[in-house]
Amino acid sequence: MSDEEEYSEEEVIEEEEEEEEAPAEENAAAPAPEAETAEAEPEADAPIEDAPAPEERKTRPPPPPEKEVDPSTLTEAEQAMLAAKKRHEEEEAARSQEAEARRQQELATVDEELRALKERQIERKKQREIEEAEMAERRRKDEQRRREEEEARKAKIEAQKRAKEEEKLKRQQVMAGAFVNTSANIGRKKEKTEEQRQEAKRAYIASIQNKPDISNLLPNDLKAKIKQLHARILKLESDKYDLEKRHERQDYDLKELNERTSQAARKKAIAMGVEAEEAEASSGGVVRPPKINVASKYDRRVDHRGYGDRRELFEHPVVKPEPPIAHGSGRPPPEWGRKNVEELEQLRKNLEPFRYQEQVKAEGEAAKPPVPIIPLQIPSESEAVAPKE
Numbered sequence: 368m369s370d371e372e373e374y375s376e377e378e379v380i381e382e383e384e385e386e387e388e389a390p391a392e393e394n395a396a397a398p399a400p401e402a403e404t405a406e407a408e409p410e411a412d413a414p415i416e417d418a419p420a421p422e423e424r425k426t427r428p429p430p431p432p433e434k435e436v437d438p439s440t441l442t443e444a445e446q447a448m449l450a451a452k453k454r455h456e457e458e459e460a461a462r463s464q465e466a467e468a469r470r471q472q473e474l475a476t477v478d479e480e481l482r483a484l485k486e487r488q489i490e491r492k493k494q495r496e497i498e499e500a501e502m503a504e505r506r507r508k509d510e511q512r513r514r515e516e517e518e519a520r521k522a523k524i525e526a527q528k529r530a531k532e533e534e535k536l537k538r539q540q541v542m543a544g545a546f547v548n549t550s551a552n553i554g555r556k557k558e559k560t561e562e563q564r565q566e567a568k569r570a571y572i573a574s575i576q577n578k579p580d581i582s583n584l585l586p587n588d589l590k591a592k593i594k595q596l597h598a599r600i601l602k603l604e605s606d607k608y609d610l611e612k613r614h615e616r617q618d619y620d621l622k623e624l625n626e627r628t629s630q631a632a633r634k635k636a637i638a639m640g641v642e643a644e645e646a647e648a649s650s651g652g653v654v655r656p657p658k659i660n661v662a663s664k665y666d667r668r669v670d671h672r673g674y675g676d677r678r679e680l681f682e683h684p685v686v687k688p689e690p691p692i693a694h695g696s697g698r699p700p701p702e703w704g705r706k707n708v709e710e711l712e713q714l715r716k717n718l719e720p721f722r723y724q725e726q727v728k729a730e731g732e733a734a735k736p737p738v739p740i741i742p743l744q745i746p747s748e749s750e751a752v753a754p755k756e
Contacts, residue, residue: 695743 661677662670
């Protein structure tokens, strides 16, 4: 290739580069006036320094509208695809409408169920309140009836006790030969309340309180009356003290007698083989022999034996015979306690028995065993010891 051809190619490349740079310079020069106007605007707005510049929001441009395609310009395949797309869109729209209608129907059903449930709850709450009120009323009536029955029962028992005590008192009076008209008997005392007792006490004190008339007494008579009242007070206090001491002594005597009775019952129970607590708890301290069971309470079979058979079994119980005892100091037979196992038998055959070798041979008396050997005597079944009666 000649130099002229190379130079012409280089010139062509340089011209192309210059043509590409020219539009770039025009584009760069075009924003310059805009920059100048932007610089001029801040100068115009210089007095407002505090106003912040609004942030530019980057908004996404809306999608371009679909261009209507002329069906005449489409091929058969494109027309088929367009028809399938429309059909798919129609199916999706119909399906979404059905789903929305179904959802609305389900929501309506759920709302109806919730409303019915709330109504049932309210109705059940009212019914429960009515039932609770009826139950409380029934419980109150039962409690009142039970209280009345208890009071009637107590009154009946008290009346019976009072009648028995009155009958006993009349019998004692008849036997003593004297009939004393006393208003304060045991039944009437028991039936008095605390207020009635206090009232009776005040009435008795008022009856025994005789206020002396000292208006017409002379000084000497007044002194004598004072001495008389003082002596009476001393006598009453001494009687009170004596009665208190007598009461304490009687309480001590009662406790001592009860303790002696319990000790006697305990000793008697121990002698008879009975629990001491049972003897103390028994009525009147009567000690009874312990119960002996001749049949198990856990046995399901019914015991058809009569009283005579059971008494015979109790008096003469069945005693098992004692096992026979082997006497002697000799060596027991080898079969005692021996287990026939094949492995052990094989080991016994293979192993050589141990042989004791005396270091110093014993002679005379030393050769004799320290204890004389008594031959082993095994009793037979007929020689078994008879049971002891």
